[in-house]
Amino acid sequence: YQALRQRGLPMTFLHGSCRELPDAFCVGDDNYGGGYLLAGHLIRNGHQTIAGIFKSDDIQGVKRYEGVVKGMQKNDGHIKDDCILWYTTEDVRYLFEGSMDEMILKRLADSTAVVCYNDEIAAKLIDVLRRAGRRVPDDLSVVGFDNSPFAGSQLYNLTTVTYPAADIGETAANVLMRCLEDPEHREHIKIKPNIVERGSVRCLK
Numbered sequence: 001y002q003a004l005r006q007r008g009l010p011m012t013f014l015h016g017s018c019r020e021l022p023d024a025f026c027v028g029d030d031n032y033g034g035g036y037l038l039a040g041h042l043i044r045n046g047h048q049t050i051a052g053i054f055k056s057d058d059i060q061g062v063k064r065y066e067g068v069v070k071g072m073q074k075n076d077g078h079i080k081d082d083c084i085l086w087y088t089t090e091d092v093r094y095l096f097e098g099s100m101d102e103m104i105l106k107r108l109a110d111s112t113a114v115v116c117y118n119d120e121i122a123a124k125l126i127d128v129l130r131r132a133g134r135r136v137p138d139d140l141s142v143v144g145f146d147n148s149p150f151a152g153s154q155l156y157n158l159t160t161v162t163y164p165a166a167d168i169g170e171t172a173a174n175v176l177m178r179c180l181e182d183p184e185h186r187e188h189i190k191i192k193p194n195i196v197e198r199g200s201v202r203c204l205k
Contacts, residue, residue, distance in 0.1 A: 010179035029163035035067020046204030051111035137202035
């Protein structure tokens with residue numbers, strides 16, 4: 001990155017900026033805002049005790065968790081530390097393959113809904129619940145992020161946060177154009193998320 005900068009080439013980061021280049025511009029999804037939206041959505045549907053499964057080795061996972069916590073606090077909801085399951089990229093290989101099912105279910109036992117780091121993790125959690133004879137959303141509501149093919153499939157039918165990927169790409173290109181016109185130009189842009197409602201959230205009211 002420093003070599004590119006020394007050559008005078010403008011750079012725009014997508015989703016997360018580089019810590020070593022704090023003044024570099026970034027265009028990304030508002031992960032904090034997405035978590036906040038999901039927490040509010042669940043609370044409006046009567047869920048007061050919410051669990052979470054988040055990825056700890058990237059900034060997206062941390063920001064999504066922080067947004068959920070803030071959304072719960074703002075709406076008088078309750079989130080307990082022992083209902084939060086953190087994992088790393090390497091953990092996924094064995095976390096959901098069956099041997100950890102009992103531990104996962106125990107961590108979620110006191111909750112009526114779970115916010116998952118993304119749709120893939122939400123789908124894996126639903127598989128765990130099905131192996132235990134539990135149904136979504138009747139026994140537990142599950143939501144995710146990214147509005148991926150997992151979310152839209154009839155097998156999972158997930159309520160999820162969506163980020164307009166085309167808008168992010170177009171905005172990043174426009175930022176680069178402005179940088180070419182003005183080498184001193186700096187900006188950070190967050191693309192606002194939306195919720196796509198499907199059938200994985202039960203209304204408790």
